[in-house]
Amino acid sequence: xxxxxxxxxxxxxxxxxxxxxxxxxxxxxxxxxxxxxxxxxxxxxxxxxxxxxxxxxxxxxxxxxxxxxxxxxxxxxxxxxxxxxxxxxxxxxxxxxxxxxxxxxxxxxxxxxxxxxxxxxxxxxxxxxxxxxxxxxxxxxxxxxxxxxxxxxxxxxxxxxxxxxxxxxxxxxxxxxxxxxxxxxxxxxxxxxxxxxxxxxxxxxxxxxxxxxxxxxxxxxxxxxxxxxxxxxxxxxxxxxxxxxxxxxxxxxxxxxxxxxxxxxxxxxxxxxxxxxxxxxxxxxxxxxxxxxxxxxxxxxxxxxxxx
Numbered sequence: 001x002x003x004x005x006x007x008x009x010x011x012x013x014x015x016x017x018x019x020x021x022x023x024x025x026x027x028x029x030x031x032x033x034x035x036x037x038x039x040x041x042x043x044x045x046x047x048x049x050x051x052x053x054x055x056x057x058x059x060x061x062x063x064x065x066x067x068x069x070x071x072x073x074x075x076x077x078x079x080x081x082x083x084x085x086x087x088x089x090x091x092x093x094x095x096x097x098x099x100x101x102x103x104x105x106x107x108x109x110x111x112x113x114x115x116x117x118x119x120x121x122x123x124x125x126x127x128x129x130x131x132x133x134x135x136x137x138x139x140x141x142x143x144x145x146x147x148x149x150x151x152x153x154x155x156x157x158x159x160x161x162x163x164x165x166x167x168x169x170x171x172x173x174x175x176x177x178x179x180x181x182x183x184x185x186x187x188x189x190x191x192x193x194x195x196x197x198x199x200x201x202x203x204x205x206x207x208x209x210x211x212x213x214x215x216x217x218x219x220x221x222x223x224x225x226x227x228x229x230x231x232x233x234x235x236x237x238x239x240x241x242x243x244x245x246x247x248x249x250x251x252x253x254x255x256x257x258x259x260x261x262x263x264x265x266x267x268x269x270x271x272x273x274x275x276x277x278x279x280x281x282x283x284x285x286x287x288x289x290x291x292x293x294x295x296x297x298x299x300x301x302x303x304x305x306x307x308x
Contacts, residue, residue, distance in 0.1 A: 041087030
């Protein structure tokens with residue numbers, strides 16, 4: 001997700017109601033990524049409404065929103081359509097609370113006139129341990145030490161790209177404990193970098209001039225989340241992995257492999273990955289159990305034991 005750039009913000013704030021909406025989001029302490037999403041989605045809807053000849057934002061109806069959602073379904077994945085729905089709904093819920101509109105096209109809380117688009121659960125892009133091992137070996141051989149550090153840290157800890165972008169050396173202990181001061185939801189948490197990952201990180205840092213401020217950096221000092229995404233994507237592509245793997249896919253991979261190991265409790269997993277509820281861990285645990293069961297079925301197949 002693109003952060004809220006100064007150029008984009010300047011364009012959005014030419015609309016007075018969006019200026020007030022942004023002020024409201026900042027007053028609520030929304031994370032920059034969340035604010036960016038809400039503002040970008042709302043701006044996109046207003047542009048669509050203007051192009052389609054809809055009335056201004058005060059007079060938008062359920063039918064207008066449904067037409068917009070239908071247009072999104074043609075070019076976006078179901079999960080993205082749902083996120084757009086939630087972003088625009090936040091705008092209209094705020095308008096209703098502020099009594100800027102007489103009727104919320106989404107309806108009242110608990111009486112929604114437009115239901116969130118359904119999202120079918122789809123398998124995540126998860127790479128194998130061998131894929132990770134081969135990619136790290138490729139990066140080391142190619143002397144791409146920073147990219148190797150990025151892949152190792154994300155795979156080892158399951159951190160989000162934005163969390164790694166903000167991670168500072170001052171928050172890293174000698175034993176590998178790393179404080180994430182502002183995790184999602186603004187709740188700090190700790191993760192652990194294993195000795196193997198610390199070794200990869202140390203090798204990268206020894207190639208630099210001076211002591212770095214951030215765990216991984218860019219040409220101008222800080223590396224943004226988007227840069228981390230592309231570093232991961234190019235790393236796996238160049239190493240010959242035949243799938244598009246980004247930073248968040250490494251987070252899914254970390255969770256999947258952790259669940260398969262059986263070494264993390266539900267509470268430990270929630271702390272490590274920064275989840276507020278155990279739903280995500282149960283999802284990965286279910287995947288791991290299903291995989292283990294299928295492998296056991298293959299090994300114990302009565303028909304296979306009969307011979308051919």
